[in-house]
Amino acid sequence: MSTVDSPTPRSTLASLRRLGPYVRQVRRPMAWSALAALGASGAGLVIPLVTQRVVDSITRGGGLRALVPLLALALVVGLAEAGLILVRRRVIARPTATLEKTMRDDLYAHLQRLPVAFHDRWQGGQLLSRAVSDLTTIRLFLAFGAIFMVVNALTVLLGAVVLVVLWPPFGLVAVGLVVPMVFLSSLFEGRYKTVARLSQDQVGDLATRVEESVLGVRVIKAFGRGPGFTARFAAESAALRRTEITKVKILAVLWAAIIALPEIAIGATLLIGGIGVGQGHLSLGALVAAVTTVVYLQWPIDSLGWLLAEANKTASASDRYWEVRDAASTITEPTRPRPLPTPVRGALSLRDVHFTYPDATEPVLRGIDLEIAPGETVALVGLTGSGKTTLTTLVPRLFDVTGGAVLLDGVDVRELSTSVLRAHVATAFEDPVLFSASVRENVALGPGEVTDAQVREALEVAHCWEFVQELPWGVDTRIGEQGLSLSGGQRQRLALARAVLGRPDVLVLDDPLSALDVHTEAEVERALQQVLAGVTSLVVAHRPSTVALADRVALLQDGRITAVGTHSELLATSAAYRHVIASDTSELSRT
Known part of the structure; x- marks a missing residue:
């Protein structure tokens, strides 16, 4: 990061824990969403057990009458799973969107409180990326990733229990699924979080480059520096590309290993189960149920790589957010403000x-x-x-x-x-400094209610009224970003009108x-x-x-x-x- 010192690295869990004050605001919707997701996963794991009964019923010569209740149960369980997925999304969407808004509002309010010295040190693009992309990352993780990290882990454990219940030797398959996942998770965390943080900082630098180029486009063109700025942008963009490729390489290794686990588990299940069926220790229905269970666990296991990546990315976003929020304001409000003498003289x-x-x-x-x-x-x-x-x-x-x-x-x-x-x-x-707003809004920027008569008086004092009247919509004309549609003298006179509005002391x-x-x-x-x-x-x-x-x-x-x-x-x-x-x-x- 080019504007501030690099922060002291912290663990992913510690970084995510800092979001606690905000997460507590949505803990109930998150809990209900997690319960709905867990219920959907549990319903999905019932299907293999129903499948076992169906296969065993057929192999034992059971008729259609015996199959109908089982098929009806499978249909009900499937519909329940779909309904719970719908509930999960409906329950969590609005609260997490509100949480994102609250965090963004708090960040913006804090930026307004921070002294000019802080803003002199920080690039606008860095602050912009924290207020927009980082908070979106946090919202998406809380709405989906955080919930499914817990739910999918419980689903895998529940699936392991189902395998053991079907036949205890299947416990070897369960151990082969869970232990490598834990090892890969711990191995993966540090490396990916470092690269994810670098990527987010580079995005902020790139946003700053675009912002400065847009605001300074007249200077760039006047001095013929377009190719030079383009080359700088291309270099920073290439650095971001290299970082993103590094992220992909790390994820590729992780995902390849994690995706291989269910495939190996299926082969192990067939091998162990085939031996059990051949020796008469296991029914064919139980073997089919075991294979179906392992196949069902593919999504919870395969998603682990992506969820871990999102957790580390969110931890970095949390660190970047709190870097700004933790910045202390040196312009502090007095504990007991003193009043000014009345009337205010202005000495x-x-x-x-x-x-x-x-x-x-x-x-x-x-x-x-x-x-x-x-x-x-x-x-x-x-x-x-x-x-x-x-x-x-x-x-x-x-x-x-x-x-x-x-x-x-x-x-x-x-x-x-x-x-x-x-x-x-x-x-x-x-x-x-003018804003992308109307002339009226730029002049009436100070606190308190301002009348049209006061705005006109200030414009007349600063000798602005004549040229403002010539604008397409008068005082309601939007003057564009930084007021660059006006001349330098016109911008300065509007700023002067803003200062003299209301006759300050x-x-x-x-x-x-x-x-x-x-x-x-x-x-x-x-x-x-x-x-x-x-x-x-x-x-x-x-x-x-x-x-x-x-x-x-x-x-x-x-x-x-x-x-x-x-x-x-x-x-x-x-x-x-x-x-x-x-x-x-x-x-x-x-x-």
Whole structure:
């Protein structure tokens, strides 16, 4: 797996046992299904005994009157077997489908709780394969494989008892069936589970490759990298093919051995039974019944290889599912959340804030101190890599500080429930993330009920209303995955509209005008002047025109704020500030 460390291997039984909390939810349907399946198998084993009576009756000169009840019994038993099979399927289908839905819902909810740091480490395809294919594997095993592993094992044991009852020497045949099965099962488990896990991880990597290629198709085509990406995909696909072939080779050996067991057992039954009949120790009917019993046991024995493969595959799917579920959220809810003072003023304080990314050795922020008064707009300026974007993620707790504190109205944001915090703090990112949904749904993404009037107001503030009205269905137009049917400026303005919807108390804008042309920038800036009035705002700025919107400017250098003042004050007193502004202006002129 390319995104996370390989997990510590565990036994198949231990991996399957982790599904216990979910299996308990369907234990009754599974029990009824198992009883129905066992009843069907038991009914099937009655047929050989009926066959014995029929053959013995014929060989002893019994007439039609003696055969009729036996034939009627065989018909009833056959119908009972078919009916029990129907019951088994009907009983188990809906509960296991519900279990799969519950597990998928729990996984998705947990993904939403996990911090941004987790999602930075994991590939989307890996998470997708766990949420879809792995859970389907688990459902199918619980609905069929787990039940028949037990039922078929009991059927084989019951068949062995029938053989011994028919004639004790047939016990040798029973031992010849059961002992090799146990040995092959223990020999097979470890090897197949390792390969099955590798295959599932490779499927996740392949899904990631497809996802990235689809989302980045414009870049791939623009740089003529289609053949290169195709070659990479082909290499990963070939690796998956090799793994699947290895799985087939392991299964081939196992199945060949297991399928041979009933064939050998039939020959042994005929040999032992023939000797018994010849010596007068066994009736012909008992021999026919014994052979019929062994033939009936072919399916339970032959299926063992497939069921073992499914058990190991499901164990790997369980491990992969719990790898994500076990991931701890570092953004934890306080045990006793503190309320914000009423009314919320929006005073924002950063006190001796330090931050180091997970697995990093050097801090990004080193002792940030900044006070933003209610209704004040502060622009955050600095060269690339100075920590501007990182600082903006700490306010809504996308990351938690590793030192110091961020306070809203005097309350540490870590002492607020995240729902309350994010209801009062809105964010617009430099890279506008839009979803495959309507314009209305993208803008009204935040918590709470949103009216059409509020959506229109936000669109007008972000200067979106005009181009949205020109879309085929206006605000109800679906804008496609990632909003790629829109221009970069249009996507950024929609993200800005989402942030300003509902007039939040604190607004965090990460370079909100970077993708706008000069004409649109001027119009949006005029609208922003209205929005920012009375709203506490922290704005990452690169353009001098954006800086001009702020009441004060904070200069960030190498993870520290080195100067704070108005734009004109810093131009007059800070050479570093003049250098940053000149660098950003030069960069903009080149673009």
